[in-house]
Amino acid sequence: xxxxxxxxxxxxxxxxxxxxxxxxxxxxxxxxxxxxxxxxxxxxxxxxxxxxxxxxxxxxxxxxxxxxxxxxxxxxxxxxxxxxxxxxxxxxxxxxxxxxxxxxxxxxxxxxxxxxxxxxxxxxxxxxxxxxxxxxxxxxxxxxxxxxxxxxxxxxxxxxxxxxxxxxxxxxxxxxxxxxxxxxxxxxxxxxxxxxxxxxxxxxxxxxxxxxxxxxxxxxxxxxxxxxxxxxxxxxxxxxxxxxxxxxxxxxxxxxxxxxxxxxxxxxxxxxxxxxxxxxxxxxxxxxxxxxxxxxxxxxxxxxxxxxxxxxxxxxxxxxxxxxxxxxxxxxxx
Ligand code: KG4
Ligand code: ZN
Numbered sequence: 001x002x003x004x005x006x007x008x009x010x011x012x013x014x015x016x017x018x019x020x021x022x023x024x025x026x027x028x029x030x031x032x033x034x035x036x037x038x039x040x041x042x043x044x045x046x047x048x049x050x051x052x053x054x055x056x057x058x059x060x061x062x063x064x065x066x067x068x069x070x071x072x073x074x075x076x077x078x079x080x081x082x083x084x085x086x087x088x089x090x091x092x093x094x095x096x097x098x099x100x101x102x103x104x105x106x107x108x109x110x111x112x113x114x115x116x117x118x119x120x121x122x123x124x125x126x127x128x129x130x131x132x133x134x135x136x137x138x139x140x141x142x143x144x145x146x147x148x149x150x151x152x153x154x155x156x157x158x159x160x161x162x163x164x165x166x167x168x169x170x171x172x173x174x175x176x177x178x179x180x181x182x183x184x185x186x187x188x189x190x191x192x193x194x195x196x197x198x199x200x201x202x203x204x205x206x207x208x209x210x211x212x213x214x215x216x217x218x219x220x221x222x223x224x225x226x227x228x229x230x231x232x233x234x235x236x237x238x239x240x241x242x243x244x245x246x247x248x249x250x251x252x253x254x255x256x257x258x259x260x261x262x263x264x265x266x267x268x269x270x271x272x273x274x275x276x277x278x279x280x281x282x283x284x285x286x287x288x289x290x291x292x293x294x295x296x297x298x299x300x301x302x303x304x305x306x307x308x309x310x311x312x313x314x315x316x317x318x319x320x321x322x323x324x325x326x327x328x329x330x331x332x333x334x
Contacts, residue, residue, distance in 0.1 A: 003316060004072045006062070006098070007309035008055070010091030011083025011111050012137070013042045014302070015054035019066035020309035025121055026066035028299055028306035029058050040177045041167075048086035055094050062305070073104055075321070077312025080108035081332030082138070088328035096324055105321035107312040110332055111303075112136075113151055115269040116143050117314065118296040118307035126265040126294045133254050135278070136270035136303075137163035137178070140207050140250075142257045148314035153334060154261070155205025155253055162246055162272045165209035169216050169242045173231055183239045184275050190240030192277075195219060197245040205257050212245060247281045254282075255289060267294040274301040 002022050009016040013036055018028040031054040036042045063069065078095035079088060099106035116132045119125065131154075134141045140162045142155035160168065163180055170179015197215050200208045220238075223230040231238065258264060268282055279295055286293035300306050315321075 003074050005075050005312050006073050007077040007305040007312050008091045008095050009079045009305040009308045010051045010087050011079045013047045015051045015058050016305035017059040017062035018305035018309040019062050020313050023313050025306045027062045029062045030304050031058050044084045044086050051090035075105045075107050075316050077107040077109050077308050079111045081329040085330040092328040107315050108322035108326050109308045109311045114307040114311040117311045118269050118300040119267040119294050121310050130265035131263050132267040132269050134270045135162040135272035157207040160209040165246050186236045186239035187243040190236030192240040192244035194237035195241035243277045247278050251281050251285050264291045266291045271302040
């Protein structure tokens with residue numbers, strides 16, 4: 001008998017539903033919310049309302065595209081934490097109602113663990129144990145993954161996340177939110193060595209991005225004093241230099257983590273893993289360090305229910321169902 005799971009992700013500003021049959025993702029529908037662009041960041045109240053509007057059509061589409069009906073489902077997986085609480089509540093309530101109505105198990109999934117397990121969706125897959133650099137708008141973590149159920153954070157940011165570093169830098173350059181993909185785009189035409197930005201000296205496997213943010217602010221302030229058009233004229237080189245420094249901070253710590261653990265299967269995950277520069281830096285470093293490198297398909301890098309579905313599948317196989325009384329949480333223990 002095959003195992004069919006419907007998964008729902010609503011932790012931030014993406015409403016997503018996916019269907020997974022025996023560990024294969026048959027559909028992964030993502031509705032992004034453009035309403036936040038004009039505010040320069042996600043507005044939690046508006047995100048919750050947009051999830052309410054999107055969730056039924058997104059689930060319908062995911063089921064249709066996968067060619068399954070409600071009666072084929074064996075379990076409902078949903079993102080329990082972490083995230084915006086109002087957004088999480090919409091997905092959690094929807095998942096609970098459906099599980100109750102269909103009388104099937106409910107599976108609670110940790111969003112950050114799901115980002116890591118996105119690497120187990122498509123072939124080739126990493127072998128356990130592997131290391132994953134999870135880089136998103138809210139998190140920057142090096143995770144050692146010993147099995148689908150055993151993961152621990154061995155390094156993390158002590159201030160801003162890598163995605164925040166991209167988005168805040170973009171904001172200083174006058175680029176709209178979310179600025180990460182726009183920095184990526186401009187960086188393709190720029191010189192990464194044009195502006196020298198500092199690399200923080202943080203001990204161990206932790207990261208820091210706040211010093212970089214300050215350095216960028218001073219660079220822009222100093223130069224726009226003498227040339228008000230400085231940013232417009234140099235946007236490509238500025239983006240390339242900023243991206244170059246963020247990537248070198250990330251990759252140097254991954255190199256250290258691999259040496260320290262002796263693990264050479266190295267993955268990336270999270271929204272920032274969609275970055276072209278980071279993807280090629282990982283490949284290049286993989287070649288010099290003798291790593292096997294893994295990057296999820298683009299659709300499984302940013303927030304998506306496909307990663308919730310694959311995590312839900314592993315939890316289902318382990319018999320790890322949640323009680324219907326389970327509550328979503330903005331912050332969650334790992
Ligand atoms: O994982 P994600 O979709 O949502 C969170 O859980 O945070 O990550 C979103 C973050 C944002 O900061 C966004 O700017 C960044 O990922 N991002 C990128 C790129 N695509 C998304 N950053 C750099 N280059 C990209 N191509
Ligand atoms: Zn995420």
